[in-house]
Amino acid sequence: MDVRKMFMLEAVRVAREGLEQGKGGPFGAIVVKDGVIIGKGANMVLSTNDPTAHAEVQAIREACRHLQDYQLGGCDIYTTCEPCPMCMGAIYWARPDRVYYAGTKADAASAGFDDSFIYEELTVSPEDRKIPMIQIMREDALPLFQLWSVSPFKKPY
Numbered sequence: 001m002d003v004r005k006m007f008m009l010e011a012v013r014v015a016r017e018g019l020e021q022g023k024g025g026p027f028g029a030i031v032v033k034d035g036v037i038i039g040k041g042a043n044m045v046l047s048t049n050d051p052t053a054h055a056e057v058q059a060i061r062e063a064c065r066h067l068q069d070y071q072l073g074g075c076d077i078y079t080t081c082e083p084c085p086m087c088m089g090a091i092y093w094a095r096p097d098r099v100y101y102a103g104t105k106a107d108a109a110s111a112g113f114d115d116s117f118i119y120e121e122l123t124v125s126p127e128d129r130k131i132p133m134i135q136i137m138r139e140d141a142l143p144l145f146q147l148w149s150v151s152p153f154k155k156p157y
Helices: 003-020 055-067 085-094 105-110 116-121 138-150
Strands: 028-033 036-042 075-081 098-103
Touching: 003 028, 003 036, 003 055, 003 075, 003 098, 028 055, 036 055, 055 075, 055 085, 075 105, 085 116
Parallel strands: 075 098
Antiparallel strands: 028 036, 028 075
């Protein structure tokens, strides 16, 4: 069997297990480095009351703990569905080499997981979004960026 199929089947297994245990929605993800699974995640939104506990985020967190690094260079992510906007952000910040996905965002939408409104909101100016985003006290926050630029702890990411 093709190794990619084997890994995707493992992501499906993780999703099914989480779903059957009532952890959350029908999503699973794994992170693979050098042919070894270093992170697994099922959607756990319902069981943890955490809206960020998506499968990809859970798998990324576990893989990063395993590697003791905040980036996943040299890794592949296998996920049972095309990532939502939040997971896309997490994936881009983690910087894996590739993402393999099974279902599409249209498949997710047909099951009640429609993220299209979030994609649309990203194109709307912050103050006009459904959840208004109001900028205040910029002057107080700007020194933080200046501190970061000279911080001995600074690492590009």
